[in-house]
Amino acid sequence: MGSNSEKGSRLSQRSFGVTNRIWLIVALFLFIVTFTHFALPTSTTTPPRPQFSTASLKAKNYLNASDTEPNPFDFCPVYGPADELAAQYGAQTLAKTRMHIGSSERIQRVLQRALAGQPVTISILGGSVSACHGAGDDPVSPKCYPSRFFEWWNSVFPHPATELTNGAMRRTNSGYFGYCNAHHIPDVTDLVIIELDSEDSNGDPDMMENFETLVRSILIRPDHPAVLLLGHFSPQVHTAHGFAGPDHLHNAVAQF
Template sequence: MGSLSPSSPSSSSSSSSRRATRIWLPVLTILLLLTLIHFLLPPSHSTGSIHQPNYSNADLKAKNYLNLSEPVIPNPFDFCPSYSPGDRIGAKYGAVTLSKSRMHLGSGARIQRVLNKALAGQSVTISVLGGSVSACHGAGDDPISPTCYPSRFFQWWNTVFPHPATELTNGALRRTNSGYFGYCNSHHLPDQTDLVIIELDTEDEPNQDMMDHFEILIRSILIRPDKPAVLLLGHFSPQTHQTHGFAGPDHWHNIVAQFYDVPHVSVKSALFPDYMRDPKSVQKYFVDPVLASPAGHELISEILVAYFQSQICTAWSVATGSSYEAVPVHTAGSEGGAGDAHGLFGGIGQRPGVPEPEKAAAAAAAMKDRGDSSSSSSSSSAQLLTVPSGRINTRPNGNRPFEEIAPFCVSANDLINPLPPSLFYGSGWYAHHPSGSGGDALITAAHYWHSALPTSKLRIPMQVGGGDIGVYYLREPVGVVGEGSSVECWVDDNYAGAKVIENAADIGDAIPTLNMIDHYVGRGSHFVECQLLGEEGQSVPMFKIIGIFAT
């Protein structure tokens, strides 16, 4: 019987197994270390490719600046006074540029009311309306993109006035102007809001008709029951200046701002001198001749923040009694300064900041009974917040009495309360909506009612306030629709007053357009009918209606 030799198969297999174990052991150790490093340390990417998560203020704690007991209250804001050593934005742009960015300041009474509420530790709802720039096209393509100015401003606001119930709503729509928002803004604003920022200086056309639509937008927001403050925010674009010169849409918007005592802030002063010296010097602020880049949105947010910082300095000085430039709602150490005393999130009603009617009425009656001096101050402040009794072109002792507007919007992009399908059955008209929720869905003109069959008739019920009714439709290039098609539209049975609307135009791109078809229509319920013109049985290029609007 022979013993196994050292070179036998069994011995060789055992030796190979030990060598394989020695090789794989350090490899597995290295892989384990790499895995631990991956989970313990944040990934390093270049700033150009990093994905920034959307901002959240859910974990913030409210801060009440006015609930203080010290006899001498130090200013809690580093940026006050304006252009002091702590004012970073003031040092960056300088007093001249920032002063010129405030195209119209007005009394600032509505803004001061919002800031006084924030100083008292109460939550604030901020809303944005605008076109492609405010919709963050070119800067994340997400309405709450962290590189876009609405989110940047909201993040700054929460560093100054932290509150978990403060909200930001962005109702901006790409390629949308005052012709739509003047009548449909309520579809894009919450029922209760404190501040509405409107950015349309590059979307509107500089003419009288568009100014009328813009006025309806501003007036309809100011007369809302919640009486929000409104601020106009202007974006400067090379294309707008190349087309219209210095007196662009911002010139017409400023007329409305002055009439309604609404502040108007613009980045024009920061870009215009460099643009005129060398247009290429401002290219980093744009992704195309209109849209702002992330750097452009940083500029917009800083100009906006600079304005609010100056107003906060004023609000603090007034609240502490060291200045008398505005009428405070709350003062430091007063009962009203206890922002969190009446509600879980610092508001007074069920929704943050919305007073309960019974308590509000009781407080007002008690104030009146004891003859509080703050009552007269509040009354004085209320006078500053009134909306003019007529519109810009209203004349005293006119032939017709003034009818207050009550904008009514029947829009194809209203997916919450769409027109019932029964209105389309057998009409020859159909509703079109893009697929998905982003991209094209954020463009107003992507939703429409359409027909290509002549004699097709669509009837839409309306509610009329101020008496004007218009059809919002899509004008399209001749190169796309040829001779195009046309509809005739009228109100109720006023067929004799029907207006013919054609969709073919000598333009480069499709443009949503508002055409007013009737005026001085009585207040109340009415209907609008539109019929596609042409020879029955022969199709024509598709006509697209985006909405029917009334003042």
């Protein structure tokens, strides 16, 4: 009894205005934190990507239709005799589909990787259109554009390790993806396609800020993926907003 009372009195004594019992709890907490810091792995670095050489790549002007050298692809040069899209829609119509091109530096890096024979990881973020609503109702439906684009990519740059991740969700806009996009795309990806024209609304004052947060959060990732903003025309959005739909605000974000 005497030892217990003596021990209790020691814990009740004060040091620097605080009882020894509190100091004991603080010391125990610091010990647990220090122990877990050294015992558990804390590394969150992105896994290293395999290096590849571009020494075998040769610069070529694919816009020069008079070049007599053989082209690596049937659809080269652009607007040439073998360009099926140009023959079907014309140069002016195709030019209108690109509202803002940017520097294309990251896109060129993805193409260089594919030309070097390396696998490419493609990721999709979007709403109902990218989630294949009405086009198979499955994120990997062969009727939907993500799968069709992936199939075309593999026909041009075949590689068994090339991957497609469709993280789109129906009725989901940039207000969600701006903060939770990391849950829908891999930790390491080469190309991220964002399609939210039919989900974002001009009536939301925070929409543009959320979309900018989404784009910038992807651009500053350690893997530095290329970002492609894809828009799909929606008759309902056009009826509601005319020619001042969310695509114009998305274009403003793309330019800055």
